[in-house]
Amino acid sequence: MSPVATLHLETASHPETLTRTVIEPLTRVEGHGKVTLLLDENNRVKQARLHIVEFRGFEKFIQGRPYWEAPVMVQRLCGICPVSHQLAAAKAVDLFVGARRLTPTAEKLRRLLHNGQMLQSHALHFYHLASPDLLFGFGADVATRNIIGVIQAHPALALQGVKLRKYGQEVIRVLSGKRVHGVFAIPGGVNKALGREDRAYLLEDIDQMVAWSKEAVDMVRRLCTDNWTKFERFGSFRSNFLSLTTPEGDFELYDGGLRARDDQGQDIFDHVDPAHYLRYLHEEVKSWSYMKFPFIVSRGNDEGWYRVGPLARINNARAMGTPLAEEARKDFMTLGKGEPVQATLAYHWARMIEMLYAAEAIRAQLEDPDILGTELINQGERATEGVGIVEAPRGTLIHHYKIDEQDAIVQANLIVATTHNNTAMNEAVRQVALAYLDGNKLTESLLNHIEVAIRAYDPCLSCATQALGRMPLQVELVDAGGQRVDRLVKGSDGAFVGEAG
Amino acid sequence: MSNTFFLDGAEIPFREGQTVLQAALAAGQYIPHLCWRPRLEPHSSCRLCTVIINGRPFSSCTQPAMKGQSVACDTPELQALRRAVLQMVFVEGNHYCPACEVSGNCRLQATAYHLGLHDNRFPQQFPVRERDSSHPDVNMDRDRCIRCETCVRASRDLDGKNVFGIHGRGIHSKLAVNSPSGLLKDTDVAAEDQAVAMCPTGCLTVKRVGFKVPIGERTYDMESVVSVALKEFREQEAAHG
Numbered sequence: 001m002s003p004v005a006t007l008h009l010e011t012a013s014h015p016e017t018l019t020r021t022v023i024e025p026l027t028r029v030e031g032h033g034k035v036t037l038l039l040d041e042n043n044r045v046k047q048a049r050l051h052i053v054e055f056r057g058f059e060k061f062i063q064g065r066p067y068w069e070a071p072v073m074v075q076r077l078c079g080i081c082p083v084s085h086q087l088a089a090a091k092a093v094d095l096f097v098g099a100r101r102l103t104p105t106a107e108k109l110r111r112l113l114h115n116g117q118m119l120q121s122h123a124l125h126f127y128h129l130a131s132p133d134l135l136f137g138f139g140a141d142v143a144t145r146n147i148i149g150v151i152q153a154h155p156a157l158a159l160q161g162v163k164l165r166k167y168g169q170e171v172i173r174v175l176s177g178k179r180v181h182g183v184f185a186i187p188g189g190v191n192k193a194l195g196r197e198d199r200a201y202l203l204e205d206i207d208q209m210v211a212w213s214k215e216a217v218d219m220v221r222r223l224c225t226d227n228w229t230k231f232e233r234f235g236s237f238r239s240n241f242l243s244l245t246t247p248e249g250d251f252e253l254y255d256g257g258l259r260a261r262d263d264q265g266q267d268i269f270d271h272v273d274p275a276h277y278l279r280y281l282h283e284e285v286k287s288w289s290y291m292k293f294p295f296i297v298s299r300g301n302d303e304g305w306y307r308v309g310p311l312a313r314i315n316n317a318r319a320m321g322t323p324l325a326e327e328a329r330k331d332f333m334t335l336g337k338g339e340p341v342q343a344t345l346a347y348h349w350a351r352m353i354e355m356l357y358a359a360e361a362i363r364a365q366l367e368d369p370d371i372l373g374t375e376l377i378n379q380g381e382r383a384t385e386g387v388g389i390v391e392a393p394r395g396t397l398i399h400h401y402k403i404d405e406q407d408a409i410v411q412a413n414l415i416v417a418t419t420h421n422n423t424a425m426n427e428a429v430r431q432v433a434l435a436y437l438d439g440n441k442l443t444e445s446l447l448n449h450i451e452v453a454i455r456a457y458d459p460c461l462s463c464a465t466q467a468l469g470r471m472p473l474q475v476e477l478v479d480a481g482g483q484r485v486d487r488l489v490k491g492s493d494g495a496f497v498g499e500a501g
Numbered sequence: 502m503s504n505t506f507f508l509d510g511a512e513i514p515f516r517e518g519q520t521v522l523q524a525a526l527a528a529g530q531y532i533p534h535l536c537w538r539p540r541l542e543p544h545s546s547c548r549l550c551t552v553i554i555n556g557r558p559f560s561s562c563t564q565p566a567m568k569g570q571s572v573a574c575d576t577p578e579l580q581a582l583r584r585a586v587l588q589m590v591f592v593e594g595n596h597y598c599p600a601c602e603v604s605g606n607c608r609l610q611a612t613a614y615h616l617g618l619h620d621n622r623f624p625q626q627f628p629v630r631e632r633d634s635s636h637p638d639v640n641m642d643r644d645r646c647i648r649c650e651t652c653v654r655a656s657r658d659l660d661g662k663n664v665f666g667i668h669g670r671g672i673h674s675k676l677a678v679n680s681p682s683g684l685l686k687d688t689d690v691a692a693e694d695q696a697v698a699m700c701p702t703g704c705l706t707v708k709r710v711g712f713k714v715p716i717g718e719r720t721y722d723m724e725s726v727v728s729v730a731l732k733e734f735r736e737q738e739a740a741h742g
Contacts, residue, residue: 064632066640068711073600097709177716181599184715192715406634407708 006430011288012038012047023447028129028146030080030460035429035450043440048433050426050454052291059412067093067403071185074399074414078460080124082181083117083172084392087254088399090185091388096403098380099188105373106189111254112365113175113184114390118253118358119209120168121393122310122351125458126216127161130348134223138452139445157219160212164355167209171362174198189377199366206363210324213356217328220352224345233435235344235428235453238263240296240306242281242420243313244391247271251317251329251357253391259316260296260306265340268296274389277398283415293422294415305423308395309457310350315340320353322360328353344428347456354393392417394458418459428453506570508552515566522550522561525574526734531727532574533583535612535701536649537562539737541658544650547590549583549612580616587613588622593672595627595644601703602711605719608701609647611726630675635686638708639697646676646704656696664690676704 012018015038024034031052038047058077062070071089075082087110094102102110132145135154144153151158169179175192176182184190224231240263244256249270257271258280269280283292284301295304306312314333320326332349335341341350365371388399395417402411418425432453437446505512508525515524520543525532536547543562550561553573561572573579590609598604630643648667656664664685668677680687690696692707700706716722720729 066634066708066711068709069600069602072602072712076599182716183712186712187709191713192718407640408632408634 006427006434009045009048009430009433010426015047018046021442021447023450026451026454028132028451028455029458030078033454033459035454037433037437037442039442043438043442045430045433045438048426048430048450049288050422050429051289059414062401062409062412064408064410066407067096067401067409068187068407070399070401070409070412072183075181077414077416079180080121080460081117081392081394083113083176084390084397085399086176086185087114088388088390088392088397089401090187091255091390092386092399092401093187094189094388095383095386096401096407097188098382099378100380101378102189103373103375103378104370105193106376106378107254108365108368108371109175109190109194109376110185112194112362112371113172114254115358115361115365116168116171116175118168118393119213119355119362120165120172122355122358123161123164123168125393126220126348126351126355127158127165129458130455131157131161133448133452133455134220134348138449142444142448145448160215164209164212164216167205168358171202174202186377188379191376193374193376194371196372199372202362203366206359206366210356210359210363213352213359214324214328217349217352217356220349221328221331224349231345232343234449235432235435235456236342237344237424237427237431238342239424239427240268240299240304241312241315241340242296242306242308242396243316244389244396245270245316245318246321249318251313251320251325253313255390258389258396261316261340263340263342265315265336265338268298274398275387277387277389277400281398281415283419289422291419291422294420295423306420307424307457308417308420309347309393310354311341311347312395313391314350314353320357322357322364324360325353325357328356344453344456347458351458394418394460395420416460418457421457421459425454425457425459428456504566504568506566506568506572508572509575513566513572519566520562521552521554521559521564521566521572523734524566525561526731527738529731530574531730532561533612533616534562534730535608535647536651538651538655538699539734540695541651541654541699544654547647547649548586551579551582553579584616584618585622587616587618588620590647591618592621592623592625593628594647595630596702601645602706603703605716605722606714607703607721608726608729611721611729614721615726633678633685634708635684636688636690636708637686638692639685639690639694640706640708641676641678641685642704642706643676644704645702647702648674648676649701651699651701652676652696652705655699656690656694659695660690662689662694662696664688664694664696 018038018040021037021039022034026033033050033052036049037045040046058074062073070093071086074089075086077085128147131150135150136145172182173179176184240260242260244252245259246252246256257273259270260268262268272280280297281294282297283294285292295301296306314329320329332353385402390397397417398415400413401409404410429450432449436449440446503514505514508530513524513528522532522537532550534550536544537550545560545563548560551558552561554570598610604610632643633641650667653665656662664679666677666679667674669675678685678688697705697707
């Protein structure tokens with residue numbers, strides 16, 4: 001794979017001569033971010049960047065806390081995918097009580113919880129955030145290009161979206177006590193068995209959820225294929241892909257080994273033990289972003305960047321474990337003609353296939369007799385370092401902790417899905433800026449094209465900014481005429497460097 | 502005529518030697534309190550149990566019940582003062598309920614809910630306090646200490662160990678440990694001690710058991726703080742009179 005095609009648009013050579021346009025806040029994404037565009041006098045794009053403007057710092061303030069607090073505290077990173085953070089942290093802290101394997105019931109209950117979240121998160125993103133663009137067009141009137149517009153124009157569809165999400169939230173509530181930020185996964189297992197009444201309650205509506213998920217796949221397939229000429233090229237580029245897979249190489253969300261494939265579908269690495277992720281993945285820091293830029297070590301930071309999330313998982317999987325989703329996966333993969341599907345907008349299609357998988361998997365898990373078991377906790381020989389990796393709705397989520405002899409966390413490293421997609425989202429922004437904005441008079445509809453590209457990745461910007469003390473900062477003093485007078489830069493090593501403007 | 506007084510207009514009987522709070526609880530009437538516990542000597546520091554008797558404020562946990570007195574407890578003014586006291590308790594420490602392992606089992610949190618505390622009102626102080634995780638089985642998180650001295654009294658009077666004390670003065674006072682190193686690992690405190698079990702917040706906890714009780718089955722998920730306090734008092738009366 002070659003380096004990013006539009007890298008020259010990451011940093012303009014003479015920004016002081018350019019006009020700055022800002023899309024802020026980005027709408028219909030989780031968290032706070034903005035896009036800045038620098039244009040010359042002919043409206044030619046000279047620089048395009050996606051910035052994450054919020055800062056969280058969980059990696060720092062989890063330090064010193066007892067390890068059993070980690071799954072509960074760190075899930076507060078996010079209101080959409082807290083279950084993924086809870087489970088990734090729980091998998092890491094399982095090792096601190098020596099639970100290298102969970103009881104069959106505990107593992108199945110955690111998977112059930114995770115599928116509940118996958119269902120609700122994907123439904124939220126597609127119906128509430130993405131569908132207005134796909135149903136009305138990227139340049140449609142902003143007054144209707146929103147969830148209210150969807151409710152008015154397609155009430156039955158909007159209701160399905162609400163109910164699909166509600167069902168996923170109910171799975172989470174039944175297991176963890178709350179729809180958002182419940183408590184379920186604890187070191188070595190889970191804290192509650194599933195009762196027969198609760199199982200019956202969840203089984204009542206699951207067939208409908210599977211049917212609606214199948215309809216969603218059919219609808220997004222139709223939307224994509226009807227517009228494929230445009231969709232295939234929109235914000236598109238070739239990239240590597242990273243995800244978990246089962247030992248057999250199949251689709252996996254909760255456990256398994258890491259697989260990275262290049263843009264032609266060839267393995268870069270496979271079946272990598274999560275504990276060894278640091279040998280394969282590194283992160284680059286850039287002075288203009290709070291969010292780091294991960295890359296595959298063997299390919300270097302220019303060519304080693306990759307994508308994660310629904311598109312990566314489906315590209316990397318040999319098969320999916322449920323019948324309807326597997327059928328949909330095979331159909332989807334014909335787009336790539338034997339290679340991974342590269343289109344940015346194909347994320348929507350892949351996401352709905354995953355929602356169908358989650359619904360089918362929930363049904364299978366509820367029908368499994370083990371799910372009613374009462375052996376919930378395992379333990380063994382204590383370890384002092386743990387890595388937990390799950391596939392969150394937006395992609396691969398890595399939690400890594402070290403503890404001391406007093407059970408306190410001394411080090412934490414979190415690499416979240418949105419961070420993995422940082423280079424890709426910036427590339428998508430630059431591609432769209434070049435294709436649609438370059439040389440044109442900027443309008444709201446044109447600027448929405450940029451947001452459409454970002455939305456395809458379903459970024460969670462609040463999840464993505466954790467490190468404290470290592471992030472680079474830049475402060476500029478600008479005079480009334482807009483000229484830079486002074487500049488102070490803090491590097492990734494924490495050292496400050498002054499620079500006269 | 503038997504000994505009685507009036508609490509918010511209701512006639513409350515009392516035995517000689519009972520405080521207003523004890524007599525109220527014996528009659529099934531709850532007066533908000535945090536630092537008072539049935540098995541411990543009254544401390545009169547949290548001030549939540551303040552009532553108005555004949556126009557003057559008294560802490561009901563130390564004020565002897567007297568025949569015929571008129572006690573005002575559940576008035577808008579007193580409830581507002583109790584909320585203000587609790588708001589100060591919250592901002593003077595670092596109480597982060599969302600990730601706290603005693604959430605749902607916490608008397609401070611339950612009392613705050615009972616009194617309708619919906620915000621902190623005062624500026625958060627963010628004090629820097631030292632944690633002590635040195636003991637193999639007991640964790641001490643001073644961020645959550647409200648200096649009620651429940652552990653001080655319980656360790657001394659119920660456990661017979663005298664492990665805890667308060668060091669310093671005023672807002673700078675903090676929970677201290679009675680050992681040469683000042684660390685819990687050098688004391689004979691144990692996970693089974695009443696000092697640990699009776700902590701009304703998450704300051705003293707048993708290690709490695711956090712979050713094992715699911716949401717919905719925690720103490721205050723199932724019972725109100727009123728019900729728990731009344732039951733605790735009845736059990737103590739039944740056991741010791």
